[in-house]
Amino acid sequence: MKVILVDDERLALIGLQKSLEKEVSGIEIIATYMNPTEAVAGIVEHRPDVVFLDIHMPEMDGMDLGRQIQAATPGTEIIFVTSYDQYAVHAFELQALDYVMKPIQKDRLKQTVSRVREKLSVKREQRSKDTNVPLICCFNQIQFKLPGKDVQVAKWRTSKAQELFAYLLHHRNQVIHRSVLLELLWPGMEEEKTTHQLYTAMYHVRQTLKTCNMDMITIQSGHLEAGYRLELGEAQLDSEQWEREIRQWKVVDASTVHAYEQALHLYKGTYLGNYEYMWAEPERERLRYLLLYHMRQLCLYYQQHGLAEKVVESTQRIQHMLPDEEESYFMLMKLYDEMHNDLGVEEQYRLLTTRMEQDLEIPISEDITEWYQDWKLGLTKVMKK
Template sequence: MRAILVDDEHLALIGLKKAMEREASEVEIVAAYSDSTKVMAGVLLHRPDVVFLDIHMPDINGLNLGKQIQTVVPGIEIVFVTSYDKYAVQAFELYALDYIMKPLQKDRLRQTILRIKEKLSIRGTKKTHDANSPLICCFNQLQFRLPGMNAQNAKWRTSKAQELFAYLLHHRDRTINRSVLLELLWPELEETKAAQHLYTTIYHIRQTLKNSNMDTISINSGNLEAGYKLDLGEARVDTEEWEYAMRQLGVLDASTADAYEHVLNLYKGDYLGNYDYLWAEHERERLRLLWLYHMRKLCMFYEQQENQKKAIQVHLRIQQLLPDEEESYFSLMKLYDAIGDKIGVEEQYLLLRTKMERDLELPISADITDWYTRWKSVSLTS
């Protein structure tokens, strides 16, 4: 893949370039710029697959530059590099492929490179699937849904079989080396015994797919020493389809708000959220942030339209799926106050206090406490 690197700090640019050369030999760095004014010309000249773009630059905000790049050359993937976590959610306004924090961590950079490879691979082999083809559900739990039927839990022989299938699905269309799978699932066993467990587990997965009428999906082994690759055939993946639908949404206005809400409601929970798979956490967080950004955007739209009831519904949905998000409680307190619902304000404050102090063992932020204290004094006198 071809990449352009952008960072106004010369040393940081050198560091990023060296890290890429060291950890990502498959990436060809076609240009690197510390002067943001030269980036657009470079993008048009080199037509890279991906641009690694620093957000905090003096001449132009990296988010704005990313918008310009995607406007002029649609299809280029953007990976933001930032020292500030607060930009992570904003990055997804551009449907950025990923973001990475400075200082760069080797494993985190490798995750990003793998995601770029998978995205480019999927783009190059993208098939048009019938909406009635089988669906693999990955929101919250792993399920299969056949045409005309509700989603069903598969009967996995063991938890290892389920995780192995989920891992191959996560890296679909890419051969996963056998040694990686052995280390992931049976790190405590010596290689020969672990390999036997792997062969047996692959057999059980194939039986489960057959019994679930999902045999459009195949596991290709080829050279057993090399590893295994999952081929979805005609099957679809709900998280992939959801993200594609998100990217088709246009400007949020009165005529598109219902469509936005419909697509956002298709997000049913975290990616493989019911399972403690550490390898899924990066994708889990990425999709969660993408959803959260657009949910907050929808809330702001409804508030600007003075449609507090719709804004409340959206915030309650955020709270339902992400109960640790302190901001949703505060926003609901203010919205309930705006419609004169004192009980709603009190209920949200109590829920927040219980969540923060008992469950998370953290104090409520001073801004919220101060707002509630002022509101309480006014409400008692009114």
Template sequence: MKVMLVDDEPLALIGLQRALEREARDIEIAASFTNPKEVIAGALLHRPDAVFLDIHMPEVDGLRLGWQLQAAVPGIEIIFVTSYDHYAVRAFQLYALDYIMKPIQSQRLRQTIQRVQEKLQMKKMLRAAPDANVPVIRCFGPIRFQLPGSEPVVPKWRTSKAQELFAYLLHHRSQMVYRSLLLELLWPDVDEAKAASHLYTTIYHIRQTLKTCGLAETISIRIGDLETGYRLDLGNTRVDVDVWEEEMRGLGVLDKGTVSRYESALEGYSEDYMGNYAYLWAEHERERLRLLWRHHMKMLGEFYERNDHADKAIEVFRTIQKMCPDEEDSYFALMKLYHSLHHQAGVEEQYWLLKERMERELELPLSEEISDWYRQWKVAGGAHA
């Protein structure tokens, strides 16, 4: 297992490195960084399996850096090293594999190492799994079950709580989720004894739904020791998000020989992760995957632009715009592309669409860079400049 370490405090970095070397002999520490600005380049160079990342660094948002890492190196696992208390850390769990509190405790570090190893093993099994002969759970858009040789089906849940509980366990697949956390998430205003009764009933309903959908022999809900929590075991069932990330991880350099693979892989992102559900706990993962997709789509669009395929570049940036209407980059890219084609109406359309979106709907100012570019374009005579 290859890892990278990031902490702006040199002593903390040395301490973490020694702790990892002491707890696991099979860990290769590829690189350590005290300067977070060097981290993305280091990850692209070393391609680590996991990064131990300090969440609180001067002038750097560790959470955002984690997203950028996962966009630059698809499939990389993030473990936050933080001084935040337990309640703040819950937010990081939504897309990070794990977290470690400072000062680092040996037992907790061992648990994290085991979790990383289990995740890597799961990925290895996923790559070896025959695509056509195993069930698939689809999470882009609504959750759907797909048996071999069949079309995806949206399961009929007995209650909305059953749907959310299954989605939450799936979100944390192969991890034990504490019973107390589930009670707080789903029944925060209900007496504990009554909430526990609701939980048992809801677990039963989920099992019945899995049985109805033909997945009871493959997917199971395991109960922890002393009923402390629940874990969703998927058996050989694949999750489309995992498959897609593995595909993205294997893309390599974008060039004329690989562009068709990029196109095919990016088409796999048809909708946002659990995009049909307003689950706040899914938002970080939803944003992470969207960022990963957008990063590579932007690369594809710029590749087409450099290779004089303006029509294909326009199609790519319009797709980004449709999926991420609040991002300025796609509008600006389209403005410049339409300008290169002397398509004045296209430039005007994109500018006014963006202005309407930012100023009226989001109540944010348009960026000075885009405003200046548009003014200069108008002064120069637009498409006839």
């Protein structure tokens, strides 16, 4: 693990270096800096895994320096070290991996380094997944990505061939009976009239995979089973990668919030969202609600640390994904009230009214209506006082 230390106090710098070298194995301290300007140049040159950064420095505020480091080397993790705990919220805003108070305790330092190692391990694993295996993209539109190549959109000969592949992919590693496929693609037609069309569509699927150099995906067929089985080989689905990534972060805290945010942004769209396949709807809903659960966890973390703008941003994304849920509108109304944004409160109430009463023809919850009426009369501000 390559480390750089930045602190304007020489004794503090020497003390941290000795503590790291004595208490933690596998650490390579490649440089130390007392001057923030020199630190930025050194970090760009050395590209360390992590920077231990003092916040309170006379020449440049550590927060400003942290922003410069993130802009110059986005992959570098930042650990803030300071004697002043009032900077904690700002450290979280910068997505620092950890925040350590001086004087640093031995056990606390080991805990911090353990978090760094875990984060770096996840990064290496993710990079390996992303670069060394063929990827099937299922968010919104089916696309293929080979290692080191650009994403390619498959050109299907017919819409039937496209849906046939999508259905087999959705049920990968399972034998799908021929009669199921015939009813899916040509519903209501006699089997003997559509069997040849199924063979033709399957031929086009295999040719498309071959054209896209996705030969590792195989479709097995057998007379006894009278069906087809799609196997991915070494290829992976982006939706499965995303789910593995998001499920490994059990709790949102200072050490995981950045990874949480990165994982949530890997959700690129609805599962097979560009296609009107009703059979895919249960999986769409499952992934959507998995995303919503973790986004709410992130929102709760932001609320606990007073990060109002991030709460608004995340809640708006939830609202976009689940426009029929009153909770997101009500949450934004109360947030905008706390931010003294009257126009925001009015807009959310109008959007909610339009969605529920006009589009869905159901009334708004009484709690929301009562709160809004109190707000109009200024009573919510009185109750806060």
